[in-house]
Amino acid sequence: xxxxxxxxxxxxxxxxxxxxxxxxxxxxxxxxxxxxxxxxxxxxxxxxxxxxxxxxxxxxxxxxxxxxxxxxxxxxxxxxxxxxxxxxxxxxxxxxxxxxxxxxxxxxxxxxxxxxxxx
Amino acid sequence: xxxxxxxxxxxxxxxxxxxxxxxxxxxxxxxxxxxxxxxxxxxxxxxxxxxxxxxxxxxxxxxxxxxxxxxxxxxxxxxxxxxxxxxxxxxxxxxxxxxxxxxxxxxxxxxxxxxxxxxxxxxxxxxxxxxxxxxxxxxxxxxxxxxxxxxxxxxxxxxxxxxxxxxxxxxxxxxxxxxxxxxxxxxxxxxxxxxxxxxxxxxxxxxxxxxxxxxxxxxxxxxxxxxxxxxxxxxxxxxxxxxxxxxxxxxxxxxxxxxxxxxxxxxxxxxxxxxxxxxxxxxxxxx
Numbered sequence: 135x136x137x138x139x140x141x142x143x144x145x146x147x148x149x150x151x152x153x154x155x156x157x158x159x160x161x162x163x164x165x166x167x168x169x170x171x172x173x174x175x176x177x178x179x180x181x182x183x184x185x186x187x188x189x190x191x192x193x194x195x196x197x198x199x200x201x202x203x204x205x206x207x208x209x210x211x212x213x214x215x216x217x218x219x220x221x222x223x224x225x226x227x228x229x230x231x232x233x234x235x236x237x238x239x240x241x242x243x244x245x246x247x248x249x250x251x252x253x
Numbered sequence: 254x255x256x257x258x259x260x261x262x263x264x265x266x267x268x269x270x271x272x273x274x275x276x277x278x279x280x281x282x283x284x285x286x287x288x289x290x291x292x293x294x295x296x297x298x299x300x301x302x303x304x305x306x307x308x309x310x311x312x313x314x315x316x317x318x319x320x321x322x323x324x325x326x327x328x329x330x331x332x333x334x335x336x337x338x339x340x341x342x343x344x345x346x347x348x349x350x351x352x353x354x355x356x357x358x359x360x361x362x363x364x365x366x367x368x369x370x371x372x373x374x375x376x377x378x379x380x381x382x383x384x385x386x387x388x389x390x391x392x393x394x395x396x397x398x399x400x401x402x403x404x405x406x407x408x409x410x411x412x413x414x415x416x417x418x419x420x421x422x423x424x425x426x427x428x429x430x431x432x433x434x435x436x437x438x439x440x441x442x443x444x445x446x447x448x449x450x451x452x453x454x455x456x457x458x459x460x461x462x463x464x465x466x467x468x469x470x471x472x473x474x475x476x477x478x479x480x481x482x483x484x485x486x487x488x489x490x491x492x493x494x495x496x497x498x499x500x501x502x503x504x505x506x507x508x509x510x511x512x513x514x515x516x517x518x519x520x521x522x523x524x525x526x527x528x529x530x531x532x533x534x535x536x537x538x539x540x
Contacts, residue, residue: 138319145314148339177320213450213494214407215314221343231524234455241452248451248494252409253319 137210138253139188143168143198144206144215146177148222158223162199169195204240210249255357255431258438259301260533262472262505263294264526265310265386265442267344283523290521290530291390297517297532298391301438305354306392307361307400307428309441309504310383311407315339316375323373324412325420327365328380328401329358335380349385354398357431361400364427370420387442404504406443406497414484417500418477421507425535439508443501445469446492447526453493459527461492468499469520472531475513477506502529509533 143165147153157164174185190198197205201223206216217237225233269291272284315337317323335349358374365372380401388395402424405411421441428437445468446461453460471480480503489496509515517532 141319145318149315149337151338151342177318207450212314212408215450217450217454218339218343222339225343231455237450238452238454238456244452247490 136188136190136194137212137251139173139190140194140198140206140209140211141215141253142173142188144211144219146172148215148219154219154222157219161201165190165195165198203237204244207241207244208249210251212251255305255428255433255435255437257425257428257535258303258436259298259440260425260505260509260535261298261387261391261438261440262502262509262529262531263387263390263440263442264444264528264530265383266523266526266528267340267346267382267386269386270347270389271345283521287521287523287528290519290528294517294519294530294532295391295393298438298440301534302436303397303438304435305357305400305437306388306397307357307402307424307437307439308384308387309402309404309424309439309501310381310387311405311443311498311501312403313381313383313407315381316379317403317405319408322405322408323403324405325370326373326375326403327358327362328353328378328403329355329362329374330376330378331355333378333380333399333401335385337379337381340382344382346382346385349380349388349395351380351388351395352398354400356433357428357435357437358400360431361402361424361427364430365423368423368426370423383442387440391440404501406500409486411486411497411500413486414489414500414503415481417504418481418507421504422510424504425508425510439505441501441505441508443505444495444498445502445527445529447495447498448493449495451494455525457524458522459493459525461496462522462527464492464496465520465527465529468502469518469529472502472506472529473515473518475506475509475511475515477503477511480506505531509535 333351521528
């Protein structure tokens with residue numbers, strides 16, 4: 135399980151306006167491209183110093199590719215990162231606060247204790 | 254020596270800026286009362302006539318990231334840019350720019366290390382809404398130099414609640430021993446009960462009004478021991494999955510001191526989370 139890598143995807147996409155749009159329009163393609171090209175990139179370092187061992191598990195890759203934010207919650211992705219990025223992508227399609235309340239409703243089956251988010 | 258002239262603890266609500274500046278149909282019905290409360294709160298800082306602001310907050314995965322995560326970090330730079338693209342995007346926050354009180358940063362780092370806090374530091378720190386929100390609410394003219402201090406309330410493993418209180422006590426000692434003829438206010442922001450990215454988010458109130466009621470009582474009465482006896486890293490999951498931000502309130506209780514009753518306390522029950530505003534005037538009030 136790589137909660138860290140899930141978070142790294144959410145973190146690096148959320149802070150890049152072009153990637154936010156790319157992930158909204160082509161989630162599966164963006165995830166595949168990102169895993170191949172960026173998953174191992176050590177932030178702030180050139181490519182020659184990339185890590186060599188990071189990859190998604192199948193369930194993680196699929197959750198990202200399906201925009202399945204309830205599944206990301208279950209997998210222990212950091213809820214703040216997931217919420218922020220998905221608001222950026224989908225708030226525009228809803229009434230004010232409509233996406234946020236739908237988001238809560240789709241997670242309504244989750245009870246305490248929530249999945250552990252420690253990385 | 255420097256004088257600690259005000260201790261201020263507040264929630265930091267990123268929607269305040271947009272709500273308070275909206276007009277016409279865009280202005281939410283709760284905005285006018287919110288502005289009234291914030292302006293009254295602002296007066297408590299203005300009255301203290303500070304020269305320097307020590308600003309305690311928490312980076313929200315903007316500059317601090319899981320490949321290199323400090324627990325407590327002090328900014329030490331002559332200037333700070335502030336607010337990030339995703340805060341502009343989601344909250345409509347403006348880009349901001351601060352002057353740093355770099356000699357106080359250096360003093361807090363040196364003396365803090367020697368006092369037992371292995372503080373991290375940053376010489377180039379872009380500040381986020383945990384610090385810009387209280388500037389917007391409390392000092393919108395943004396005319397005072399700052400020392401930013403970040404705590405990790407966000408990426409476990411987190412420091413224990415008592416450590417936040419201890420750091421608050423230490424910050425007070427360091428401010429009061431800083432050899433400068435300056436009036437210093439310490440301002441810290443956190444949360445009461447809060448859920449982000451979970452099933453209890455964005456409800457009509459904060460996710461746990463009973464926790465909020467007790468938290469306000471602990472803070473306003475300075476009941477550090479009572480608070481520490483009930484609040485643990487585990488217990489903070491119960492009122493809402495982002496409630497660990499309450500530990501920054503506990504840090505500010507440490508600055509204010511055991512048994513220090515707040516000289517000013519106010520709350521505002523909004524959707525999603527409760528706002529809470531506290532001010533202490535150490536050493537017997539505003540000189």
